[in-house]
Amino acid sequence: MELDELYRTCRSVRRFEQRPVPEKVLHEMLEHARLVSCASNKLPLRYIVVKSPDMVAAMQPLMKWAALLPPEIGAPKEDELPTAFVVVIQAAGAGAFRDVDTGIAVSAMTMTAWKEGVGSCIMGSINVPKVRELLHIASADTPRLALALGYPKQxxxxxxxxxxxxxxxxxxxxxxxxxxxxxxxxxxxxx
Ligand SMILES: Cc1cc2nc3c(=O)[nH]c(=O)nc-3n(C[C@H](O)[C@H](O)[C@H](O)COP(=O)(O)O)c2cc1C
CATH class of the missing domain: 2.20.180.10 (putative fmn-dependent nitroreductase like domains)
Structure with a gap:
């Protein structure tokens, strides 16, 4: 896809096919996130790739889908859940522009995934304490959002x-x- 078409068609996906996101796609997403611009080049972001079926299942209840719609319409059903997540963490001491940095990195990941046909939804409504506990994230670091991933069914x-x-x-x-x-x-x- 050309860049223009990528931007025109890259919508948030909330229903997914139940097949794994290839390792190569995850790697390319993280490589691009690693390379993008960042305020004062502070490099405050860290990433946790959640892809083992047990951990992916444990992540599912820790987020809220499509706040503007009733859950029966907006949320994925049992057989439509994301098959991987990338959790974006703002490390201790991240500067005033940490949310801007996060947005730039996440945007790079969504576009890279979509280029390969992998859909995503940026999940800002996550249960931060529970995500921190599940993924053993240090108390000084902040899991800011999770990128839900999978091949789109919608x-x-x-x-x-x-x-x-x-x-x-x-x-x-x-x-x-x-x-x-x-x-x-x-x-x-x-x-
Ligand atoms: C920072 C951010 C946080 C978001 N958090 C959620 C969320 O918690 N749950 C959800 O279902 N969608 C979430 N979204 C997706 C937005 O609802 C979606 O981007 C918006 O409705 C526009 O749709 P589009 O992405 O298809 O253009 C989030 C998007 C952004 C950029």
């Missing part, structure tokens, strides 16, 4: 809307996520 698409329109995502009749995005003319000013 697609999504965007619709352009004006600023002020309803921007809640929803499911269409086929069960695809419809994700409003503000139209260009309303959010960009050129001087």
């Amino acid at each position: 697609t999504g698409y965007t619709v352009d809307v004006p600023v002020g329109a309803d921007i809640k995502y929803y499911l269409d009749e086929q069960g695809c996520f419809v994700v409003p995005k503000y139209q260009m003319a309303d959010i960009v000013r050129i001087v």
Whole structure:
């Protein structure tokens, strides 16, 4: 896929096929996350790849899916759960831009995964104490989010809307996520 098509089609995926994410894809995602820009080059991020079936299963109850939808519509069913996670950790002493750094790294990972046909959903609503306990993360480090991964069993698409329109995502009749995005003319000013 060309870069433009990657960005146009890379939607959050919340229903997954039950087959593993290849090692090669996980490695490439982390390699790109490792290389991206970072404020003052502080390099505050650490990563835990969760891929063993037991640990993947233990992670599943520790997050909240699609807060804008009722769980029976927004959350994956038992046979649609993600098959891997990358947990992004902000190490002790991470600077003021740690969330920006996290976003840049996670974006690199989502795009790299999608290039290989692997879907993802950035999970910010995670149970931090429980994730910390499960993965034995030191108390000075912070698990900031988990990237849920797997081959998509669901697609999504965007619709352009004006600023002020309803921007809640929803499911269409086929069960695809419809994700409003503000139209260009309303959010960009050129001087
Ligand atoms: C920082 C961040 C945190 C998010 N946390 C969650 C989450 O906890 N649960 C979830 O289902 N989706 C989560 N998402 C996915 C957003 O809901 C999704 O990106 C948004 O609805 C737009 O859809 P799109 O990614 O398909 O463009 C998160 C996204 C970002 C960027």
